[in-house]
Amino acid sequence: MIHQLGLPTFFMTFTGAKSKWTTLLFALHTLNKNHVEILKFFDELESKHFADPVRSNSVACACYYDHQMAAFPNLLKKDSSIFSKVDDFYFLTKFQNRGNEHDHGLLWIKMSQRMV
Secondary structure: OHHHHOOOOEEEEEEOOOOOOHHHHHHHHHHOOOOOOOOOOHHHOOOHHHHHHHHHOHHHHHHHHHHHHHHHHHHHHOOOOOOOOEEEEEEEEEEOOOOOEEEEEEEEEOOOOOOO
């Protein structure tokens, strides 16, 4: 791709903020049948309320992250994208040793000034 499009405009790295995704945490507590008013008292919860469900439901967390990342290219293709006109993009999903997934991405913007 670099040979055809030239140097990318942006290099990006994304990782899941599992402790900040209220819908994921609510779903995990529902899966574990621990119906806590998690959405109502989100700011007051202790870290164990985040860590324990994430640790015990790694497949559900990976699926949720994949779903979130699958929506990102659709945002890039819109005419009103935050990056202006996107010419092309490439993303690669990787997993760290502890199992936490993250994505690296290259983004080419149309009509961008390139600094070499």
